[in-house]
Amino acid sequence: MTDTPAMDIDPALAAAAREKTAARFIGTDLAHPAVAALFELSVMRLAREAVADPGRVKPTPPPPPGPLQMGAAEFGPSRRLVDDIVPPPLPRAFLALQEVLGNPRSSLRDIAAVVSHDPGLSALLLKLANSAFYGFSGRVDTIERAVGLLGAAEVHALAAGAAVSTLFRDNPYPDLLDIPLFWKHSVACAIVSRFLAERCGQKNPERFFLAGLLHDIGKVLLAVAEPEMVGMALELARRDNLSVLRAEKHVFAFDHAELGGRVIAKWHFPDALALIVAGHHDPQLCGHDPEPALVHVADMVVLALGVGTRPDPLVPALCPEAFASLNIHPQDLCLAAAELDERLPPLSMAFLETGTR
Numbered sequence: 353m354t355d356t357p358a359m360d361i362d363p364a365l366a367a368a369a370r371e372k373t374a375a376r377f378i379g380t381d382l383a384h385p386a387v388a389a390l391f392e393l394s395v396m397r398l399a400r401e402a403v404a405d406p407g408r409v410k411p412t413p414p415p416p417p418g419p420l421q422m423g424a425a426e427f428g429p430s431r432r433l434v435d436d437i438v439p440p441p442l443p444r445a446f447l448a449l450q451e452v453l454g455n456p457r458s459s460l461r462d463i464a465a466v467v468s469h470d471p472g473l474s475a476l477l478l479k480l481a482n483s484a485f486y487g488f489s490g491r492v493d494t495i496e497r498a499v500g501l502l503g504a505a506e507v508h509a510l511a512a513g514a515a516v517s518t519l520f521r522d523n524p525y526p527d528l529l530d531i532p533l534f535w536k537h538s539v540a541c542a543i544v545s546r547f548l549a550e551r552c553g554q555k556n557p558e559r560f561f562l563a564g565l566l567h568d569i570g571k572v573l574l575a576v577a578e579p580e581m582v583g584m585a586l587e588l589a590r591r592d593n594l595s596v597l598r599a600e601k602h603v604f605a606f607d608h609a610e611l612g613g614r615v616i617a618k619w620h621f622p623d624a625l626a627l628i629v630a631g632h633h634d635p636q637l638c639g640h641d642p643e644p645a646l647v648h649v650a651d652m653v654v655l656a657l658g659v660g661t662r663p664d665p666l667v668p669a670l671c672p673e674a675f676a677s678l679n680i681h682p683q684d685l686c687l688a689a690a691e692l693d694e695r696l697p698p699l700s701m702a703f704l705e706t707g708t709r
């Protein structure tokens with residue numbers, strides 16, 4: 353997508369695009385230069401889309417009322433504890449791979465041998481190694497070569513994402529959470545997280561790919577474990593005009609970020625990853641640690657660009673201290689948008705086809 357100024361766009365269409373985008377940014381501080389840059393980018397992109405499809409600038413209809421007709425006080429809070437929700441175990445094939453990747457004496461051949469026992473992961477790695485996402489020249493036709501080209505950290509991130517997504521491949525409650533859109537949002541957040549990690553000079557930026565991929569995993573667990581209560585939270589958010597996050601806290605006394613952090617720890621991923629996931633909506637909970645701040649900013653960028661679990665998602669507020677801690681410029685967020693345009697289609701296609709069907 354081109355982001356050159358929209359000189360040729362009908363002013364009425366441009367004004368409608370601005371109005372609709374403003375409704376999505378209602379909870380943000382447009383005086384912040386990073387938010388303002390994303391807002392202008394989103395207006396321009398929507399206006400360009402509206403040239404081909406004028407219906408795009410019509411206001412988004414509010415979600416339909418849910419089946420529950422109660423007062424807010426009747427929604428809870430619940431006595432459900434965050435540790436009551438137990439995640440399913442990770443697939444054995446992934447645990448075997450994690451073991452071989454964690455052993456410094458493992459050779460490329462050892463890693464490839466374990467990957468080969470998992471047909472889904474083998475197909476994903478080959479598909480990605482041959483996709484425009486990585487841009488390797490020449491055909492990659494063996495697992496050993498794919499593992500060698502991708503590197504151990506990348507293989508670990510992709511395998512973890514594939515392993516977790518296969519646990520939640522069905523879409524049992526599409527009204528609560530659209531699983532294909534959920535993974536598309538997660539892959540988008542993974543791409544932008546890694547891009548921003550590179551821009552701000554983080555060590556091992558591929559770690560942030562996995563953090564972005566798993567940042568909202570608590571949402572899936574909630575929807576699968578407690579569909580009725582998630583339905584209540586969504587209804588409460590709709591009726592009382594609350595963010596879903598606040599509504600989750602009211603109904604569950606915790607939210608998907610806290611639950612996600614616990615689950616990551618229960619799956620024995622590194623503590624740093626659990627901290628990032630737990631802090632992605634409130635990075636100040638983690639002090640001045642820039643790692644949760646980075647995924648917080650990436651999530652906001654992705655939602656500003658419209659890649660959410662619903663069409664035309666609301667944009668969450670940007671924590672200004674989190675943005676400042678990254679030492680990046682507002683313009684970097686526009687570069688992240690261009691990176692997403694290029695990388696999301698091939699990666700989400702390969703990922704969704706392999707992991708979630």
Ligand SMILES: [Fe+2]
Nearest residue numbers: 567568632633
């Ligand atoms: Fe989230």
Ligand SMILES: [Fe+2]
Nearest residue numbers: 541567568651
């Ligand atoms: Fe998110």
